[in-house]
Amino acid sequence: MPFTYDPEKSNVVLRETEAFFLKNPKIKxxxxxxxxxxxxxxDIIPQTIENFSSGHYFPYIESWEELQISFNLMVFGxxxxxxxxxxxxxxxxxxxxxxxxxxxxxxxxxxxLMSKDSWDSNTPKADRIQNILYSNANIKTFDQKLNLRERFxxxxxxxxxxxxxxxxxxxxxxxxxxxxxxxxxxxLLEWLYVYREITTLVVTLHLLKYPIGAIKFDWSKKTGIDNxxxxxxxxxxxxxxxxxxxxxxxxxEKIADEDENTQxxxxxxxxxxxxxxxxxxxQILNLDKSMIEHGEGFFEWExxxxxxxEKYSNKDKQRALRRIEKLGxxxxxxx
Numbered sequence: 001m002p003f004t005y006d007p008e009k010s011n012v013v014l015r016e017t018e019a020f021f022l023k024n025p026k027i028k029x030x031x032x033x034x035x036x037x038x039x040x041x042x043d044i045i046p047q048t049i050e051n052f053s054s055g056h057y058f059p060y061i062e063s064w065e066e067l068q069i070s071f072n073l074m075v076f077g078x079x080x081x082x083x084x085x086x087x088x089x090x091x092x093x094x095x096x097x098x099x100x101x102x103x104x105x106x107x108x109x110x111x112x113l114m115s116k117d118s119w120d121s122n123t124p125k126a127d128r129i130q131n132i133l134y135s136n137a138n139i140k141t142f143d144q145k146l147n148l149r150e151r152f153x154x155x156x157x158x159x160x161x162x163x164x165x166x167x168x169x170x171x172x173x174x175x176x177x178x179x180x181x182x183x184x185x186x187x188l189l190e191w192l193y194v195y196r197e198i199t200t201l202v203v204t205l206h207l208l209k210y211p212i213g214a215i216k217f218d219w220s221k222k223t224g225i226d227n228x229x230x231x232x233x234x235x236x237x238x239x240x241x242x243x244x245x246x247x248x249x250x251x252x253e254k255i256a257d258e259d260e261n262t263q264x265x266x267x268x269x270x271x272x273x274x275x276x277x278x279x280x281x282x283q284i285l286n287l288d289k290s291m292i293e294h295g296e297g298f299f300e301w302e303x304x305x306x307x308x309x310e311k312y313s314n315k316d317k318q319r320a321l322r323r324i325e326k327l328g329x330x331x332x333x334x335x
Contacts, residue, residue, distance in 0.1 A: 004179050004180040005180050005181055006180075009077070009180050009181050009182075010076040010077060010078075010181055011076075012183075013075070013076055013077030013181050013182060013183045014075055014076055014077075016183035017074075017075045017076075017077075017183055017188070018075075020183070020185060020188070027189075027192065030192070030196075031071065031192065031195070033239065033242070033243075034195065034196055034199050034243060035067070035068075035071075036239065037199060037203060037236075037239055037240055037243055038064060038067060038199045038202070038203065039064060040232065040236045040239075041060075041202070041203045041206050041207075041213070041232075041240075042057070042060050042061070042064065043213075043230065043231070043232055043236070044206060044207070044210040044212065044213035044230045044231065044232060045057055045060060045096065045100065045206070045210070045230060046103075046210070046230045047230070050106060054105070054106030054107075054109070054110075055106070055109050055110065055113040056099060056100055056105030056106045056109050057096075058109065058113060059092045059093070059095040059096040059098075059099060059109070060092070060093065060096035062092045063088075063089045063090075063091075063092035063093040063095075063096060063202070064089075066085045066086075066088045066089035066092060067085075067086070067089040067195070067198075067199075069085050070082045070083075070085035070086045070089060070191075070195070071195075073085060074188065074191050076181065077181030077182060077183060077184070078181060079173055079184060079187045079188075079191065080161055080164075080169065080170060080171050080173065082191055083158055083161040083169075083191065083194065084158075084161050084162055086158060086191070086194050086195060086198060087158035087159070087161065087162055089198060090155060090158065090198045090201070090202070091123070091126075091129075093198065093201075093202035093205075094129050094133065094201075094202065094205065095123070095124075095129065096202075096206070097133060097136075097205045097206060097209050098124065098129050098132050098133060099112075100209065101132055101133065101135070101136055101209065126156075130149065130152065133205065134149070136208065136209060138208040138209065138211060138255050138259065139205065139208045139209070141255065142204075142208055142251055142252070142255065145251055146247060146248065146251060148201070148204065148205075151197065151200070151201055152201060154197070155194070155197060155198065155201070158194065173187055196243070199243065200243060200244060200248075203240060203243070203244070204244065204248060204252070207240075207252050208252065208255065210230060211252065211255050211256035211259045211262045212229075212230065212231055212256065212262050212265055212266060213230070213231060213232045213237075214232075214237065214249075214252045214253050214255075214256040215231070215256055215262070215266055216234045216237055217231075217234075217266070217269075217270070218234070219231055219233070219269070220275075221274050221275065222269055222270075222272045222273075222274060222275060223275060224275045224279060224280040224283045225280065225283050225284060225287065226283045226287075229269060231269075281323075284323065285323065285326075285327070288301070288305075288323065288327055289327070292327070292331070298327070298328065298331045302324055302328065305320065305324055306324070309321070
């Protein structure tokens with residue numbers, strides 16, 4: 001083959017990247033933690049009877065997948081392409097809020113989702129996306145106080161990778177670099193910075209659009225393990241607090257406290273009766289049944305459960321064993 005870029009060189013870069021992570025475990029841990037935050041923010045995008053499977057959730061899902069693809073390209077030394085995927089992830093993350101800004105994403109996303117051959121179905125340009133986003137009162141208030149727009153504008157550098165603005169933004173990423181994929185620590189750290197910035201921006205915008213996501217409450221008291229509401233668990237919010245600055249978190253929490261729709265929804269959930277232990281046990285039983293039916297059968301599920309409960313307290317372990325035994329009897333009787 002006449003190529004200077006080939007799979008074997010990619011494997012060499014991968015090994016060198018893994019060696020770098022071994023020497024710098026905090027960096028790999030940060031990549032993982034930021035990824036979990038991005039993956040979790042989708043929980044606050046409402047899924048209702050009206051919009052279920054409408055495509056309003058697609059921009060966020062595609063954005064999350066682009067972020068993962070970017071990481072994979074980076075570890076193999078395809079840095080320019082990794083930055084291009086980061087740009088796509090950013091754009092799609094913004095579109096997730098853009099199309100749902102008036103809670104009618106199930107309608108507004110349709111033409112774009114179906115890739116129709118018309119001007120209206122084109123991906124909107126950056127200035128239009130920004131104008132629509134800042135028409136939201138919460139986003140506008142936050143921006144006036146903490147200048148979110150400046151953070152967005154700084155990420156405009158990703159445009160340079162898409163259009164190859166000279167050596168700095170090419171496959172060479174510098175005049176002296178070899179013309180094949182090589183491990184570049186400096187570029188990896190630049191990738192990490194942009195990855196973190198994109199996540200900060202997209203997560204902030206989603207929380208401003210859906211401030212209920214910033215409220216710490218034990219939702220399981222009302223819903224058990226089957227939570228139908230677009231909210232975040234305390235642990236998720238605490239994780240976000242490690243990424244966003246204290247000023248960001250305080251401003252978002254203040255908006256959540258003052259947002260009328262958020263408080264109305266929050267008070268509605270708080271007013272629901274607490275779920276009973278019996279109802280929670282039934283939820284768990286139904287979940288276990290589903291896992292058995294859609295997995296590899298009872299015996300494989302039983303093995304996985306028994307491995308998992310070794311970490312439980314004695315009381316919880318006994319409860320789990322009784323549930324396993326109960327399901328075993330049900331399977332046996334049915335068989």
